[in-house]
Amino acid sequence: MAYPNDAPTPSLQRIDVQRPDAPELAAYGRHDVGVRTLTRVEPGRRDVLNAVEGRPTPTYDRALTVEVWYPAALPGGVEPGGTYLVPLADGVREVPMIGRAVRDAPPAAAHAPFPLVIVSHGYPGNRYLLAHLAENLASKGFVVASIDHAESTYADRADFSSTLYHRPLDQLFVLNAMERMGASGNGFLAGRVDASRTAIIGFSMGGYGALNVIGAGFAADAVNRPFAPPNRLLAEHQAGDPRFEARRDPRVRAAIAIAPWGMNVGAWDAAGLAGIRTPVLFMAGSVDDVSGYEHGVRAIYEDAVNADRWLLTFVNANHNAAAPMPAPREMWGSEHFFHYADPVWDTLRMNNVAQHFATAFLRRQLHGDAAMERYLDLVPNASDGVWSEDENGAFTEAHTYWAGFPKRTAAGLILEHLPGAARI
Numbered sequence: 001m002a003y004p005n006d007a008p009t010p011s012l013q014r015i016d017v018q019r020p021d022a023p024e025l026a027a028y029g030r031h032d033v034g035v036r037t038l039t040r041v042e043p044g045r046r047d048v049l050n051a052v053e054g055r056p057t058p059t060y061d062r063a064l065t066v067e068v069w070y071p072a073a074l075p076g077g078v079e080p081g082g083t084y085l086v087p088l089a090d091g092v093r094e095v096p097m098i099g100r101a102v103r104d105a106p107p108a109a110a111h112a113p114f115p116l117v118i119v120s121h122g123y124p125g126n127r128y129l130l131a132h133l134a135e136n137l138a139s140k141g142f143v144v145a146s147i148d149h150a151e152s153t154y155a156d157r158a159d160f161s162s163t164l165y166h167r168p169l170d171q172l173f174v175l176n177a178m179e180r181m182g183a184s185g186n187g188f189l190a191g192r193v194d195a196s197r198t199a200i201i202g203f204s205m206g207g208y209g210a211l212n213v214i215g216a217g218f219a220a221d222a223v224n225r226p227f228a229p230p231n232r233l234l235a236e237h238q239a240g241d242p243r244f245e246a247r248r249d250p251r252v253r254a255a256i257a258i259a260p261w262g263m264n265v266g267a268w269d270a271a272g273l274a275g276i277r278t279p280v281l282f283m284a285g286s287v288d289d290v291s292g293y294e295h296g297v298r299a300i301y302e303d304a305v306n307a308d309r310w311l312l313t314f315v316n317a318n319h320n321a322a323a324p325m326p327a328p329r330e331m332w333g334s335e336h337f338f339h340y341a342d343p344v345w346d347t348l349r350m351n352n353v354a355q356h357f358a359t360a361f362l363r364r365q366l367h368g369d370a371a372m373e374r375y376l377d378l379v380p381n382a383s384d385g386v387w388s389e390d391e392n393g394a395f396t397e398a399h400t401y402w403a404g405f406p407k408r409t410a411a412g413l414i415l416e417h418l419p420g421a422a423r424i
Contacts, residue, residue: 024404029140034072034105069138119146120206161229167209207260254365264292285317382410
């Protein structure tokens, strides 16, 4: 079927699709999924957009919309599934997209409380950009809170300096809000979420914020870069600054940083990255021309010397490796198509791979599931893996192919691991 660029067919696109060649752990888990939309307001946040160099920085009440996915107990007769109204990258249109979550479903009590995962989009983006991953993880026993970062979404995109300052603070604010909800005596998440076992998943600027939260202090001269907000506000996020050091949070036990921004423009240096002691799974495309690869994400991976860390590389993928949902049909033929898509890799394929590795990593770090080690301890270059089975179909000792990947399906992927010199 043709989709003319000037009159695209409405998407009614699904966010829960699994390709036939998806790796094992990409499959949805045993839980039904519920979803709710929340708004939380932090009073007294610094107002970067109205700050003027040399004058006292004003403050304001910063409102964040958060989409929360969670394991659900569906009432009798209620079937899984629902529709999201998703804003597009053009900042104007919204389109319906279909998933497995049921709006406002009762949360599950069995196996609760569940670990918390905070999802943080790029610049610009919104809380639905990684919905495919959020919904998938909720089916596996996680409460997932995905943030609309104010002044950084498709609809309200503002000066970049706001995103630079607010990203890590937004992530911590939502962590605190979710902890309060889990500890309260009432509310739908009371007793259902365990914020002492939290992970942050961040894409691009979301990854930048996540690195700062887990201990990476900004480079000394980052506060003076042209992109920095006025009044040296970024000093609050620098290594050695008392405000930054006081923010180190033991509740955050893991992070997945997908194409984290900043190394290639001097936001990070080796000294600041050495402050990370939290296990990190990095994901990146080898030709990323936004965050960089050799002098970007890979350099971050190598310089985070005190963290147990992994680097999953999609060979020949660009900045959109793994994270964004497939481009809605309405974006085909538009200038916004490559906000979602990659010219080499199929986005759905990358989503499924990301779901697989995120599941293995988060189950290992937040659930303590040692069985996940086999999916993370691999021959680094998947192309070097050997598929070997006997006449009965059982793997032989010579078998080194990536665990969980069907035969011939791991090509183009590299997974490296470096142990940390220090552990939290």
